[in-house]
Amino acid sequence: MSRITTAYLLTCAAIGVAGGVLLAVANWVSTALFAAVPFFSVATAGLWLLPAVIALRLLQRPFAGLLVGLISGLVIVPFSGYGFASVATNLWWAFFAELPFLIVLYRYWRTWQHYAGAIVVSIVYPLLAAASFGLETMPLGVQVGFFAIMVASTLGATALGILIADRLRAAGVARLARRRRPKVVAARD
Template sequence: MGKVSTAYLMTCAAIGVAGGVMLAFAWWLSTALFATVPFASVAIAGLWMMPAVIALRLIRRPFAGLLVGLVLGLVLTPFYTAGAIATTLFWAFFPELPFLVTIYRRWSRWLHYAGAVVAGVAYPILAAQSFDLWAMAFPVLVAFFVLCALSCLVATWGGIVIADRLAAAGVARLARRSAPRAA
């Protein structure tokens, strides 16, 4: 991993806090949707991935997504429960996974989308009991998976756009690796 600089830690903290502001509202909305229309709550599931995607795309350093997920969970804990830490780390794991598999040697844009697809398939399976997924009719089940995957893909796209614009503005220049930016 190399040296862990203050700039790296502070950039991750800033992204985590900003993500916490966004997710504070999204968490409330998701809870309300889950209580009334559980199927619809999965449409915003990808928002939980966005801060980790931003960190990984902007900083391009190992474990940046997980560190942001930890900060994000700590920010949300006073408003929800300590379970927020586990939730945000869970969602930060998926964007981090493709880079971990490549041992952090590749930073291609498609790896971000690979993490989104894995999350979009894994989340419904792991949360199947909460949504009573296996009792749904097959077309509804397929729609659920597609909606979750689309949510993750759109949030990943948004995270990439935000990170690229921040990088173009010079944000996190000191926190980034010195290697040239990946496509």
């Protein structure tokens, strides 16, 4: 990884704080939905991917998603009923946003990789949280609906994150913090 600059750290901090503010509200909405209608609380799950997707798309630097996940988790701690478990939760979600880039050792930065991370987490999360939602007691059609809502949530949040990052890039935001591509020098004849 190239050197870590102040611009990179400040950009990650700004995205992390903005994401933390969004997730503090989403956390309470999700908790209320889980208490009332647990099945539909999963519709907000994709929001936990949003800050990491924005950071990875905008900066195209290794571990930007995890750093933003850490920062947004720390922002949520005082506003969450879950305390420091919010940090672990945000890092967990950020890991899946980061995973497709990690697998190729950060050599490629393609749009489909963001969506691949969203698909993976939309499969893993319901399997790990099945007992919390009581998925095993639900009819098959309801289970399929649960997975469909999860996929729609993660893909929708990923698409939104890509859109936001692309608009920020077009506006010139974080130009100094982005990954620098090596310059190709033309060979002289």
